[in-house]
Amino acid sequence: MDSYDAIVVGAGPAGSTAALTLAQNGLSVALLERGQFPGCKNVFGGTIYAQPVAEILPAFWETAPLERPVVAEELWFLHTDSAVRIGFGSLRFARQPYNKFTVLRSRFDRWLAEKAVKAGAVLYTKAHVRDLIFDKGLFTRGPVQGVRLDNGEILLSNVVIIAEGVLPFLTTKAGLFPQLPPAYAYTLYVKEVLSLPKEKINDRFQLEDNEGAIIGMIGFPTSTAIGKAGLWTNKDTISLIVGGYLNQLASHGLSPYMLLKRLKQHPFVHKIIQGAELVEYQAHMIPKGGYTFLPKLYGDNILVAGDAALMISGRRGSDLAMLSGKYAAETIIQAKAKGDFSAKMLANYALKINEAFFMEDIKARRGNLEYYQKRSDVDYLISSTLNELANEFFTVDLLNEKEKRERLISIIRSKQFPLKTLSDLWAALHHWEAF
Ligand SMILES: Cc1cc2nc3c(=O)[nH]c(=O)nc-3n(C[C@H](O)[C@H](O)[C@H](O)COP(=O)(O)OP(=O)(O)OC[C@H]3O[C@@H](n4cnc5c(N)ncnc54)[C@H](O)[C@@H]3O)c2cc1C
Known part of the structure; x- marks a missing residue:
């Protein structure tokens, strides 16, 4: 049985950042990903944010597979045949240290996991973690010892970081969720990646090759259910998403596919994507439970990071996933130095998260879920x-x-x-x- 200092479940932004940080600090680490390659199943709008990512990977823009630096952003209050638009554009954002980049996750996540591998992490792909292995306690379950894969293989470690994303099966099995978030605490989005020659993208959005734009849309896209639509310019594709709160889409009889079809027929959206060809269709959920449903972030020999830990604030998710992965890894590095992986030691992770700038925002937004339901x-x-x-x-x-x-x-x-x-x-x- 292979044994490591740490096992990280999930090679998304949270997991790969954790594995990278651990490996850079000389710990042995296995990064387990159920997909054929990291990122193949991962979906976002989307944009990554330069400052938080540079905290982890300084000057990442020199080597990362990025699409375009975002220089213009608009919010459309969309109606049947009209839109009130607000926006901002700045060419400053096209230069270092940049602000945001549009990204395709299948490329970015793969690149990030490769960084962890280069630093010394061992990446297992097609490695679906079925279960956690617990030590046998006298009366109750003992601490986590490792994981069991779908194929029955067992890997052992001093500590496990769960970075499994939006569906927290293992986090629940670890007993970290006192109460699983209800369906109304999730949003569901569908996404199309549409190919369009870059000259047409530049013309339609008034951009140069090295400039990108984002449009967020509310109102018309999901009608009287709470949801959003969004459009991101990549190098030679456009990412288009639409979706909303799972329970509201269901109760309004709105299938995400129908929403996408309707959105694409809106005259303003149609003008932008006219002639574009579908290259990818995806769907994914966002955990919107926020502070109310936050799981316990640690236990004996276990930590949880990223979406699985509900590290979402507004439209920020990938950066909070990366930062939480980094904090989890830093806590383990301290724990390894002391030879103590108990919950008491790993509680430092929760302290780091609680002191992080984004936790203030997550706390401040705690009433938003109820607001949007009412x-x-x-x-x-x-x-x-x-x-x-x-x-x-x-x-x-x-x-x-x-x-x-x-x-x-x-x-x-x-x-x-x-x-x-x-x-x-x-x-x-x-x-x-x-x-
Ligand atoms: C439609 C949409 C738009 C978004 N837009 C943005 C945006 O523009 N900007 C932004 O910052 N954030 C955005 N987000 C949020 C962002 O995508 C997430 O917050 C982020 O991906 C979370 O990273 P993660 O590593 O925690 O989880 P994930 O990215 O979901 O990664 C989890 C990984 O774990 C793997 N995995 C899961 N279970 C197992 C298992 N049992 N065994 C092995 N592997 C497993 C998965 O295959 C996956 O690779 C968006 C999300 C959605 C759905």
Whole structure:
């Protein structure tokens, strides 16, 4: 039976970062990935964020398989045949130290895992971890000793990092989830990667070869269910996603595939993707349970990182996964120096996470899940109201300014009772998030 200082389950951003950090510090580490290669099953919008990634891999942009540095970003409040758009563009973001990069995960995750292998980690692919192996305790289960793969193979280690992503089967088996997040704490997205010559992408988004753009969309894409759509420019493809809260899509009878079809037919979206060819179709979930459903992050000889630990804040996920993987590895390096992998020692990981900048945000967003469940029409309401107001405001007619103002106010009044509008605004001030 092979034995390691540490076993890492899952070669996504969290797992590969943990394995890289451990190997760089001379620990023996096995990185176990169920896919044919790291990244082959992994899906995001998406963008990685330069500053957090550079914390782990300084100047990664010189070697990483990136698509485009993002220089322009827009949020569209989309309606049937109109959109209120807000956005920002800066050519500063096309230069070092950059801000965000569009990325295709099948390439990026593979590259990151290769970094860990070059540092000394042993990568097992097609290695689905079926179970954790526990020491036999006198009365209760003892600490984790290793893992069992689908093919029956057993690998042993002093400590296991679970970085299994959104579906926390092993995290639950380890007893780290006191209560599994309910279905309403997950969103489901479908994604198409559409190929389009880079000249057309540049023309349609007003970009140069080394510049990228993102468009986020709310309102029309999921109608009265809470969800989003998004569009990212890669080198010669466009990533398009749409989806929303699992329970709301189900109760509204919205199949993600239908949503995608409808989105692609929207005149504004259609103009951008016209002539593009489908090269990939994917689906994935995001764990939105947040602070309320956070699992215990450690136990005897075990830690959990990334999506499995609900390290998600707004549209940030891959960077928090990488940072949590790094913190988990750093904790193990200290534990190895002391020869102590008990829960008491590994509690340092939870301290690091609690002190991290992103935990403040995760805590601050703790009421958002409930907000979006109670007010599932909020994005549609905001989007349709803004579009009606903008339509009235920009229409040149035969009204004087006073009459125009009254017309605008009457649009807001016609939506719902004024008290409900005030209560919606108050709640939105505390909980509404664009992504
Ligand atoms: C539609 C969508 C859009 C997103 N957009 C963005 C974005 O733009 N920017 C951003 O930062 N984040 C984004 N995210 C979130 C981001 O993708 C995740 O937060 C991030 O991938 C989490 O990394 P991870 O390593 O924890 O999990 P994952 O990336 O899911 O990796 C888990 C790995 O573990 C493997 N695995 C699972 N179980 C086992 C097992 N039992 N045995 C062996 N291997 C196993 C999987 O195959 C996978 O390789 C998005 C997510 C979605 C779904």
